[in-house]
Amino acid sequence: MSSLLTNASAMTALQTLSQTNKNLAITQNRIATGQRISEASDNAAYWSISVGMNAQNKALSAVQDSLGFGKAILDTAYTAIHEALGKAEDMIAKYVSLEQDGIDSVAVNAEITQLKAQILAIAVGADFEGQNLLSTAGTAVDVVSGYNKTTGVTTMQIAKYDLQAAIGGTITNETEAQALFTAMKTAAANFGAMKMRIESQATFVSQQIDAIDRGVGQLVDADMEAESARLSALQVQQQLGIQALSIANSNTQNLLALFRN
Structure with a gap:
């Protein structure tokens, strides 16, 4: 019809x-x-998961920045103390030479004084944006090293070594200079170990960000x-x-x- x-x-x-x-x-x-899911109306469950994971990735990006800043501070101190170690070695050698009869002790002591001054200048000058791990005024540095939405923020601490105070103390002979050198060497080793730890953590955080990106992509791309x-x-x-x-x-x-x- x-x-x-x-x-x-x-x-x-x-x-x-x-x-x-x-x-x-x-x-x-x-x-x-x-994206196949770009808003909640497309798939509320997957959209909610992706938004949460993207928020975590932004937090991890901030962790990356913190690790980078901490590494820069540590690199400054690490480079400086290695330079200072060379001066300390020279100072030990000068004290040993003073034991030789007939040596010009006045000239040698003048050189030792200059070496101490150089180490002091290195300690004071090892500054990165107001952070100095080798000066008396400096403090230990807390670095944000991780983030989890359940446990929150995790940190690691970079301990300082007061080289400024150490070189400003009484150092009058080879034994005292050797003790300073040993303390500096230990501090350099600690800085090196912490540097390796920060680099390892930065690599892990970068991989974690990539893994989250891939996971979100599987859900919404x-x-x-x-x-x-x-x-x-x-x-x-x-x-x-x-x-x-x-x-x-x-x-x-x-x-x-x-x-x-």
Whole structure:
């Protein structure tokens, strides 16, 4: 039965075309954003997980920055104390030479004084943005080394070595100079071990960030090959839907033929 008031074929064609246009819009959005889940309405559970993990990654990026800052402070102290160790070695040698009869002790003591002054200058100058691990005014440095949303922030501490006070103390002979050298060597070893630890932690945090990125990608990223194929299919469906709707709308015009003389 054909009806002038109700065009069931046109209604069906219109509903099909509307659904096709809706699917086409979804696919185009996925292609434009590169994500199959870009907002909560796409998949509330996966969207919530991805937002939480992205927040954790931002926190881990801040951890990376902190580790980088701590490493810079440590590198400054590490470089400085290695330079100072060379001066301390020279100072030991000068004290040993004073034991030789006939040596110009005044000249040697003058050299020792200059070596002490150089070590002191190194200690005071080992400053990075107001942080100095070798000066009396400096303090130990706390470095943010990790973050977990359950346990919170973790830190590691870089201990200072007061080289300024050590070189400013009483050093009058080879034994005292050797004791200073040994203390400096121990401090340098500690700085080296801490440097290795920070570098290792920075590598781990970087890998952790990459792993989270991959995990989030598995949840929300669009399969671009599949979306490309889907887009082509939907575009064909859209064209066919428009044609079907056009045919259905023309049915009412065909009814006129029934009333022609």
